[in-house]
Amino acid sequence: MKLIFQLSGENLPLAAAEAAAVAGLRKYKVEGRLLVVNVAGEAGAKAIREAAKRLAYTSSIHRVLFTANKKTLDAKIAGYKWNTVYKESFAVRISSHIAKEGSHSAKEAVFSEKDLAAIIWKKLKKPVVNLESPKTAIEIIITPKTVYCCLLLHKLKHDFEQRKPHLRPGFSPVSLHPKLARAIVNLTGIKKGALCDPFCGTGGLLIEAGLMGFKPVGYDIDDEMLDKAKANMLHCGIENFVLSMHDATLIKHKYDYVATDLPYGRSSKATEELNSLYLSFLQNLKRMLKKRAAVVFPDTAPYTALIKKAGLKLAGEHTHYIHKTLSKKIVVLE
Ligand SMILES: C[S@@+](CC[C@H](N)C(=O)[O-])C[C@H]1O[C@@H](n2cnc3c(N)ncnc32)[C@H](O)[C@@H]1O
Numbered sequence: 001m002k003l004i005f006q007l008s009g010e011n012l013p014l015a016a017a018e019a020a021a022v023a024g025l026r027k028y029k030v031e032g033r034l035l036v037v038n039v040a041g042e043a044g045a046k047a048i049r050e051a052a053k054r055l056a057y058t059s060s061i062h063r064v065l066f067t068a069n070k071k072t073l074d075a076k077i078a079g080y081k082w083n084t085v086y087k088e089s090f091a092v093r094i095s096s097h098i099a100k101e102g103s104h105s106a107k108e109a110v111f112s113e114k115d116l117a118a119i120i121w122k123k124l125k126k127p128v129v130n131l132e133s134p135k136t137a138i139e140i141i142i143t144p145k146t147v148y149c150c151l152l153l154h155k156l157k158h159d160f161e162q163r164k165p166h167l168r169p170g171f172s173p174v175s176l177h178p179k180l181a182r183a184i185v186n187l188t189g190i191k192k193g194a195l196c197d198p199f200c201g202t203g204g205l206l207i208e209a210g211l212m213g214f215k216p217v218g219y220d221i222d223d224e225m226l227d228k229a230k231a232n233m234l235h236c237g238i239e240n241f242v243l244s245m246h247d248a249t250l251i252k253h254k255y256d257y258v259a260t261d262l263p264y265g266r267s268s269k270a271t272e273e274l275n276s277l278y279l280s281f282l283q284n285l286k287r288m289l290k291k292r293a294a295v296v297f298p299d300t301a302p303y304t305a306l307i308k309k310a311g312l313k314l315a316g317e318h319t320h321y322i323h324k325t326l327s328k329k330i331v332v333l334e
Pocket residue numbers: 172174175176198199200201202203204205219220221222225246247248249261262263264277
C-alpha cells in the first residue's frame with residue numbers, strides 16, 4: 001500500500017530520516033512536506049502502527065487510495081468504490097501543498113470540500129457526515145504534480161510541550177527540546193531493549209526512550225546531574241531505569257543503541273579539551289556500540305575527522321538550528 005507521512009516543516013531531512021529509521025523505510029521520496037512510500041504486507045502495516053506511536057517530526061500518516069490530477073479528480077472520486085473503505089461516517093478535507101499565489105490558495109481556486117463530499121455521498125449506501133470526528137477521514141492532498149486521494153490512518157498525538165526542560169523538577173538550560181530528543185532516540189532505530197546515554201545530564205534523551213518503552217541507561221560524571229535525571233524520570237512516570245556515575249570514555253558495557261548530546265563550550269582552550277574528550281568517547285563508542293548511535297555535536301566541532309579517526313561509520317548527518325550562535329550536528333554512527 002502507498003502511504004504518505006506528513007512531516008513537520010521545521011527540519012524536513014531530520015523528519016524523513018526519523019520516519020525511515022522507525023518504520024524501517026528503505027525507498028521513499030520526499031515531496032515538499034510529504035514523505036511518499038510503498039509498504040508491503042502485514043509486517044509493514046505493523047511497523048507503521050508502531051511508528052505512529054513514536055514519531056516526533058511526523059504529524060499524520062495517510063493511506064493513498066488513488067492518485068489523480070486536477071482535471072481527473074472529480075471523475076476518479078465518482079468512480080471509486082467508497083463503500084469498500086467507508087465506516088460509520090465521513091468527512092472530506094483538502095490540504096494544499098502548493099505555494100499560495102496572490103490571495104487565493106490552490107485549494108480555494110480549484111476544489112471545494114463540500115462539492116467533493118457531495119460526490120462521495122451519492123456513492124455511499126448509508127452516508128453520514130461527521131466533520132468533528134469522522135470514522136472515515138478522507139484527505140485530498142494537492143501537490144504541484146499530483147493529487148493524492150487518501151484515508152487518514154493516524155493523527156499523531158504529541159505532548160512534548162508538557163515536559164519541556166523548565167517544566168521538569170531537575171532543570172538544565174542545555175537539555176534539548178523533548179521533540180528533538182525523541183527524534184534523536186528514534187534515529188538509532190531502536191525497536192526494543194536498552195538505550196544508553198553516556199553523557200545523560202538531566203535525562204532528556206532517556207525520558208523519551210523510557211516513554212517509548214525502552215530501558216533507559218544513563219551515565220554522567222556529575223552526581224548532581226544524575227540526581228536531576230532521576231527526579232525527571234520519576235516525574236515522567238519512568239521507573240525501569242539505571243543511572244550511574246561514570247566517565248563516558250571508560251564505559252565497559254556494550255549496548256545495541258546509544259543516543260547522546262555531547263558537552264560543549266565556547267572558549268578556545270575548552271575547544272581543544274572538548275575535541276580530545278570527543279575523540280576518547282568515540283574510540284570507546286567503537287568498542288561499546290553493537291548496532292547504532294545518534295550523537296549530537298556542536299556544529300563547530302571537527303566531527304567528521306574525529307569519527308573517521310575513531311573508526312566509526314558515518315551513516316547519516318543532520319543539522320539542527322538551536323539559536324543564532326549555536327547549531328547542532330546530529331550524526332548517526334555504526
Ligand atoms: C550537553 S549535557 C547533556 C544534556 C542532557 N541530554 C540533558 O538532557 O540534560 C552533557 C553532560 O555530559 C556530562 N559530562 C561531561 N564530561 C563527561 C564525561 N567525561 N563522562 C560522562 N559525562 C560527562 C556533563 O556533566 C553534562 O551533564
